[in-house]
Amino acid sequence: MADIHVMREGFLPPKQPPRRHLISIGDLRREDVERLLGTASSFSRSLEREVKKLPTLRGRTVVNVFYESSTRTSSSFELAAKRLSADTMSIKAAGSSVDKGESLKDTALTLGAYDPDVIVIRHPQIGAPQLVARFTDAHVVNAGDGKHQHPTQALLDLYTIQADLGRIEGVHVAIVGDVLHSRVARSNVQALALMGAKVTLVGPAPLIPRGIEALGCEVFHDIDAIAAADVVYVLRMQRERMQEGANYVPSLREYTARWGLTPERIRPGQKVMHPGPMNRGVEIDPRVADAPEALIEAQVRSGLVVRMAVLYDLLTTGPVPVEVTEPLEVA
Amino acid sequence: MLFMKKGRSLEDLVVRGARVIDPAEGLDRVCDVRVDRGVIAQLGTDVDVNGHRVVEGEGLVLAPAFVDPHVHLRVPGGEDEETIASGTAAAAAGGYCAILAMPNTDPVVDSASVLGSLVEDAKAEATIPVGFLAAITRGQQGAELTEMVELAEHGAAGFSDDGRPVVAPGLMRRALQYHRITGRRLALHCEEPTLSKGGQMHEGAVSAELGFSGYPSVAESVMVERDLSLAAYEEAPLHLLHLSARESVDALRAAQARGVTATAEVTPHHLCLTDEAVRSLDSNLKMNPPLRSAADRAVLVEALADGTIACVATDHAPHLRHEKEVPFEAAPFGVTGLETAFAALYTRLVEPGLLKLETLLERMSAGPARAYGLEPPRIAPGATANLVLLDTERAWRVQEDGFRSLSANSWLLGQTLRGHVRLTVASGRTAFAA
Numbered sequence: 001m002a003d004i005h006v007m008r009e010g011f012l013p014p015k016q017p018p019r020r021h022l023i024s025i026g027d028l029r030r031e032d033v034e035r036l037l038g039t040a041s042s043f044s045r046s047l048e049r050e051v052k053k054l055p056t057l058r059g060r061t062v063v064n065v066f067y068e069s070s071t072r073t074s075s076s077f078e079l080a081a082k083r084l085s086a087d088t089m090s091i092k093a094a095g096s097s098v099d100k101g102e103s104l105k106d107t108a109l110t111l112g113a114y115d116p117d118v119i120v121i122r123h124p125q126i127g128a129p130q131l132v133a134r135f136t137d138a139h140v141v142n143a144g145d146g147k148h149q150h151p152t153q154a155l156l157d158l159y160t161i162q163a164d165l166g167r168i169e170g171v172h173v174a175i176v177g178d179v180l181h182s183r184v185a186r187s188n189v190q191a192l193a194l195m196g197a198k199v200t201l202v203g204p205a206p207l208i209p210r211g212i213e214a215l216g217c218e219v220f221h222d223i224d225a226i227a228a229a230d231v232v233y234v235l236r237m238q239r240e241r242m243q244e245g246a247n248y249v250p251s252l253r254e255y256t257a258r259w260g261l262t263p264e265r266i267r268p269g270q271k272v273m274h275p276g277p278m279n280r281g282v283e284i285d286p287r288v289a290d291a292p293e294a295l296i297e298a299q300v301r302s303g304l305v306v307r308m309a310v311l312y313d314l315l316t317t318g319p320v321p322v323e324v325t326e327p328l329e330v331a
Numbered sequence: 332m333l334f335m336k337k338g339r340s341l342e343d344l345v346v347r348g349a350r351v352i353d354p355a356e357g358l359d360r361v362c363d364v365r366v367d368r369g370v371i372a373q374l375g376t377d378v379d380v381n382g383h384r385v386v387e388g389e390g391l392v393l394a395p396a397f398v399d400p401h402v403h404l405r406v407p408g409g410e411d412e413e414t415i416a417s418g419t420a421a422a423a424a425g426g427y428c429a430i431l432a433m434p435n436t437d438p439v440v441d442s443a444s445v446l447g448s449l450v451e452d453a454k455a456e457a458t459i460p461v462g463f464l465a466a467i468t469r470g471q472q473g474a475e476l477t478e479m480v481e482l483a484e485h486g487a488a489g490f491s492d493d494g495r496p497v498v499a500p501g502l503m504r505r506a507l508q509y510h511r512i513t514g515r516r517l518a519l520h521c522e523e524p525t526l527s528k529g530g531q532m533h534e535g536a537v538s539a540e541l542g543f544s545g546y547p548s549v550a551e552s553v554m555v556e557r558d559l560s561l562a563a564y565e566e567a568p569l570h571l572l573h574l575s576a577r578e579s580v581d582a583l584r585a586a587q588a589r590g591v592t593a594t595a596e597v598t599p600h601h602l603c604l605t606d607e608a609v610r611s612l613d614s615n616l617k618m619n620p621p622l623r624s625a626a627d628r629a630v631l632v633e634a635l636a637d638g639t640i641a642c643v644a645t646d647h648a649p650h651l652r653h654e655k656e657v658p659f660e661a662a663p664f665g666v667t668g669l670e671t672a673f674a675a676l677y678t679r680l681v682e683p684g685l686l687k688l689e690t691l692l693e694r695m696s697a698g699p700a701r702a703y704g705l706e707p708p709r710i711a712p713g714a715t716a717n718l719v720l721l722d723t724e725r726a727w728r729v730q731e732d733g734f735r736s737l738s739a740n741s742w743l744l745g746q747t748l749r750g751h752v753r754l755t756v757a758s759g760r761t762a763f764a765a
Contacts, residue, residue: 026540105656125658126542127532127612146660147542186542210545211536 021140023129025190039309057086063116067093077120080307088167112136139314154187156302169196170324174226176202177235180209184275189215231271234261255273263287275298332462332488334453337642341759342371349388354693354709365714371686388519395708396428396690396719400699401644408437416456421736423458425669426719428757431462441466441477443485460758464489467506483513491518507567518570526550533606533621542669546621552578559586559688568592575620577630584639594702597631597643600674610633614655614662615742642699645672649738667741677750720754
């Protein structure tokens with residue numbers, strides 16, 4: 001027979017705080033971003049030492065699940081976890097049970113059974129990270145979900161701008177290209193607006209989502225609109241997402257001629273960023289990509305320390321706000 | 332045209348002291364209603380109980396039971412999601428005395444043989460009368476008309492390619508011309524497929540932020556305008572399914588003013604929700620047409636109130652749990668609604684003063700019946716008893732295990748609603764009692 005324990009409230013163990021996730025920039029407050037960038041900055045100093053590994057997350061487990069191909073995001077998450085002494089495990093959709101038709105819910109339950117502390121997920125479908133958060137007890141980090149969000153990319157871009165220009169507030173960033181299919185653009189518009197930067201979107205009308213101005217940006221279709229910007233952020237022309245015959249642009253050739261970033265189109269001192277991977281000669285002229293004004297390699301370096309900061313923040317005290325699934329609000 | 336399981340006894344019943352509302356009869360007073368062998372016999376105070384079963388109706392509303400012109404019963408082919416038995420039981424629990432089922436099944440209801448087997452099933456298992464629409468085109472492929480006359484002779488309640496538009500204008504015109512010989516209604520799903528292609532939700536600020544491919548309002552309204560133009564030219568009547576966009580309502584209103592015989596329906600979810608709700612990424616907020624803007628919602632409510640839109644239709648679309656437990660983009664379109672429609676609309680529209688109770692009752696009963704040429708349920712001596720007894724005070728929580736439907740993909744899960752069905756009498760028989 002089971003014992004019956006009568007417990008007074010004071011003896012109950014403290015309630016577990018709700019799990020914190022990083023799923024969308026929209027879930028962050030300005031002070032959260034400032035704290036994360038500050039943490040990243042201190043990690044960057046620690047990486048200048050000869051022994052680069054920190055014991056901070058020893059004994060913690062970080063699982064990377066990538067349903068889409070990735071070089072820089074998956075490698076930097078893995079290295080970030082290792083630099084903090086966490087155990088890491090990386091799973092790619094190809095060659096996994098996903099090939100056998102396993103649902104995302106079942107994959108989440110399977111990985112959740114190992115009690116990982118963090119699950120980093122990239123998935124081609126919007127909302128996949130929320131689903132994983134619903135079915136596991138791990139902290140979930142969104143490493144890109146469809147066309148929705150890529151919050152660590154936006155954070156590393158903020159970090160890069162802060163490091164190079166010394167500020168984010170008041171900086172004018174022009175984001176050029178295929179905004180429609182870009183989770184990087186969505187996350188960056190939100191993040192830059194949150195931090196007080198001015199954001200201008202530039203691209204052909206079919207590649208700019210209707211209603212995007214509501215996120216706090218201006219929209220122009222002519223490339224001349226980049227002239228006043230401090231930073232020109234070039235988006236990848238996502239050929240793999242272009243549906244056959246969709247006619248977003250008549251041809252890549254015409255796109256490059258009208259919107260490609262050439263040396264003639266930037267003015268001295270203007271900084272150039274690109275989330276990678278680049279299509280040299282399509283959205284960005286190789287001479288621009290390799291010029292000293294390009295911050296593209298700095299972005300990759302920022303990615304490591306920013307992802308370290310995110311993992312650290314989720315697993316220690318820092319309150320990255322919870323992405324709470326609110327009860328449905330009926331209009 | 333409507334079929335149900337016979338054999339259950341016709342009701343001898345007195346509902347005592349309820350507020351009896353039948354907008355079509357101009358009736359709104361507290362009185363007793365006596366039903367003799369399934370037929371309304373007497374309205375009045377202190378009616379002779381005559382040994383009948385007595386239901387105390389004090390504080391409750393007695394109204395003509397509801398008619399749902401748009402239900403997916405999933406048979407044949409999707410019996411794990413819904414059957415005629417479960418779907419009609421769910422409808423009865425929602426206060427319905429008749430429903431119409433859509434033909435986008437597997438196989439499609441496009442031949443007398445498929446229709447005939449459904450009719451047989453309905454006679455064996457339907458708790459309330461159910462009618463079956465047949466397809467406009469074979470296999471709903473939009474290429475060849477179905478044998479409409481034969482289908483009507485075998486009991487088709489109307490014709491629809493619901494779930495798909497009739498894309499080719501020439502074929503749409505032929506359907507408008509030909510179907511009239513059947514006397515049945517043509518019900519159109521208005522969606523221009525090249526404009527809605529890949530669309531996951533309403534195109535606007537929310538889709539721009541979330542990154543979903545947009546399904547713009549104009550994808551619906553451009554087809555509504557086309558079909559109304561063709562109907563005007565052919566002087567043919569038509570019924571527009573599940574309108575969602577204000578531009579569609581504008582077009583409908585203008586066509587009606589020009590004398591086109593066009594009816595239309597709107598769903599509870601389009602009347603209660605906007606695209607803002609999709610921010611939750613809950614796959615039970617994914618439906619076709621999608622939830623639209625606050626301005627669209629306001630126009631839909633107004634059009635329902637002024638009668639431009641004559642019917643509430645649930646578009647009850649059951650799906651298996653695991654089909655919806657996937658990222659939003661991978662989930663199928665559709666939500667259930669039979670068991671929650673009245674409560675949702677009472678709570679979200681009537682209580683806040685956006686719609687009168689009498690209007691809601693009319694749009695859920697006589698409105699849809701008339702749109703399909705069915706005899707409207709009414710509360711008058713001599714009429715077949717089709718009654719719903721409603722408790723508008725009782726609040727209840729929508730829960731996954733509380734449905735009679737085989738599926739629980741409701742947009743209202745976890746919500747508390749006011750308005751509870753106590754009793755449903757359909758075709759003179761008690762179909763549901765709480």
